[in-house]
Amino acid sequence: MSTTSFKPVFLSLLLALLLQLLPWSGTLLMVRPEFLLLAVLYWTLRAPHLCNIGTAWFAGLIMDLISGGLFGQFALAYALTSFFAVTYQRRLALFNIWQQAGYVFLLLLFTQLITLVLKLFAGGELPGWEYFLPSVSGILLWQFVIFSRLNIDSRSNKA
Amino acid sequence: MPRALEHQHHTGFFVRGPSPTARLFFFAVLSLVLIATDARLNYLVEVRQGFIALLHPLQIIANAPLNIAEDIGEYLHTQTTVVEENIQLRTQALEHAAELQRFKALAVENERLRSLLGAAQLSSQPARLAEILHMSRDPFSHKVVVNLGSRQNITPGQAVIDEAGVVGQVTRVFPFSSEVTLITDKNLSIPVQVERNGLRAIAFGQGRSATVELPSLPANVDIRVGDTLITSGIDGIYPAGLAVAEVIQVDTDADSPFAHIIGKPLAGIEHHRQLLLVSIPQVDRPADSNTLKTPAPANNKKATPPKRHVNN
Numbered sequence: 001m002s003t004t005s006f007k008p009v010f011l012s013l014l015l016a017l018l019l020q021l022l023p024w025s026g027t028l029l030m031v032r033p034e035f036l037l038l039a040v041l042y043w044t045l046r047a048p049h050l051c052n053i054g055t056a057w058f059a060g061l062i063m064d065l066i067s068g069g070l071f072g073q074f075a076l077a078y079a080l081t082s083f084f085a086v087t088y089q090r091r092l093a094l095f096n097i098w099q100q101a102g103y104v105f106l107l108l109l110f111t112q113l114i115t116l117v118l119k120l121f122a123g124g125e126l127p128g129w130e131y132f133l134p135s136v137s138g139i140l141l142w143q144f145v146i147f148s149r150l151n152i153d154s155r156s157n158k159a
Numbered sequence: 160m161p162r163a164l165e166h167q168h169h170t171g172f173f174v175r176g177p178s179p180t181a182r183l184f185f186f187a188v189l190s191l192v193l194i195a196t197d198a199r200l201n202y203l204v205e206v207r208q209g210f211i212a213l214l215h216p217l218q219i220i221a222n223a224p225l226n227i228a229e230d231i232g233e234y235l236h237t238q239t240t241v242v243e244e245n246i247q248l249r250t251q252a253l254e255h256a257a258e259l260q261r262f263k264a265l266a267v268e269n270e271r272l273r274s275l276l277g278a279a280q281l282s283s284q285p286a287r288l289a290e291i292l293h294m295s296r297d298p299f300s301h302k303v304v305v306n307l308g309s310r311q312n313i314t315p316g317q318a319v320i321d322e323a324g325v326v327g328q329v330t331r332v333f334p335f336s337s338e339v340t341l342i343t344d345k346n347l348s349i350p351v352q353v354e355r356n357g358l359r360a361i362a363f364g365q366g367r368s369a370t371v372e373l374p375s376l377p378a379n380v381d382i383r384v385g386d387t388l389i390t391s392g393i394d395g396i397y398p399a400g401l402a403v404a405e406v407i408q409v410d411t412d413a414d415s416p417f418a419h420i421i422g423k424p425l426a427g428i429e430h431h432r433q434l435l436l437v438s439i440p441q442v443d444r445p446a447d448s449n450t451l452k453t454p455a456p457a458n459n460k461k462a463t464p465p466k467r468h469v470n471n
Contacts, residue, residue, distance in 0.1 A: 021214075021221035023293035030298050053182040057190065065210050067296035068304075068331065068338055071203050072193030079190060083183040122198060125345055125366050127299045 009043050009050050013059065021066060030130055033138035036063060037078060037111060041104060042145075044085040045092060056082030070122050077114035081107050101143055108135040211333040222292060284398055286435045287311065292336055301344035301364065305434060308335045316396060318437045324402035324425035325349065325390060326434055339434070342403065342424055343369045351403050352391035356381055359391050362403060362422060371404050373420040378411045380418050388422055396439055
């Protein structure tokens with residue numbers, strides 16, 4: 001029994017940011033999962049004492065910067081999402097993997113919905129259904145990471 | 160059985176610090192203030208520029224894999240492909256040289272005719288070669304980010320072209336990079352002219368379908384499918400005569416007094432990574448040349464560009 005240390009959280013968030021910054025284009029850009037959001041959600045659900053609403057908000061702010069959109073829209077969406085993640089975090093530990101994945105999928109969709117609403121308020125156009133593809137690819141990546149037992153946090157694996 | 164998200168045991172039983180609701184309230188208010196500030200007042204331009212500059216090293220690291228892969232690809236080019244490419248480029252250069260000679264003669268003639276008419280002289284516009292760093296993070300906005308910024312004296316509003324035609328316009332400038340909005344973006348419009356008959360119109364980006372639209376033209380307008388739209392140059396930003404789009408659809412509806420005209424941009428940013436950023440030309444705007452003054456203020460005006468760079 002050990003607590004997650006700060007280092008893996010920080011490193012995985014940095015890695016997620018780098019993945020987000022890769023020069024994606026074309027179809028890959030359309031299906032690219034939100035790496036940063038997934039990393040934030042993972043740590044919010046696993047270690048809320050290290051990664052909380054503030055972390056999510058800050059990650060959202062960086063997303064705002066690199067996406068060049070309205071300042072604060074991703075920040076708001078990420079903060080709201082991580083609020084729901086934190087509120088149900090203890091109950092979620094009782095769920096099985098597929099129920100957890102379902103909940104995470106809902107959270108991903110919720111984030112996209114919030115950013116969509118904010119974009120529409122700012123005078124954006126209504127995108128097609130493919131707008132929600134990143135949520136689908138995101139949940140696939142999530143399940144892949146959970147199943148592959150990626151050694152994100154070596155210490156808790158040993159425990 | 161694979162490991163699920165097990166609950167983390169930490170020293171305290173309760174998560175310390177303020178309650179999630181309080182945190183959410185604090186950060187939601189903070190983001191709403193940011194959104195309002197950014198949307199209504201343009202206070203955050205410098206803040207954004209500063210943070211983008213801070214993120215620049217990360218961007219370089221993220222771009223590194225692709226650059227390395229490209230370098231390796233270039234290194235592994237076989238000699239035959241290089242020779243072939245060389246021959247192709249040589250013939251192209253010859254063709255272009257012939258065209259250029261004709262163009263030079265025409266330019267001289269044109270300038271002479273302009274001076275005869277007393278019209279404003281079009282100075283040549285310096286351009287800089289930029290490389291695309293990445294597409295916009297948001298697949299639904301039509302923007303790209305290039306590797307020149309305010310350090311290289313790029314200013315917002317500059318036209319961006321490639322060898323086939325107009326790509327768009329610089330909309331935001333950061334210290335080491337700048338954001339180019341494509342002509343297909345919903346918020347960008349560009350004054351055009353039909354090459355065949357000189358008819359002037361304004362092309363608006365359509366956003367979603369990566370096309371441009373010519374609205375508010377009468378149903379009997381003389382535009383056909385296949386017509387080329389070129390820049391008219393009357394906005395003083397885009398050099399005149401650059402190809403913009405090809406008309407792919409002309410619908411005249413009996414119910415509507417307007418024709419529905421759709422054009423497909425000719426520039427292809429998917430195929431290459433180099434773009435040209437054209438400086439804003441220093442021509443006398445009609446408002447300036449209409450005032451009956453001696454050329455002295457015009458000289459003053461020419462001295463202003465450095466000042467503009469300082470502002471950014």
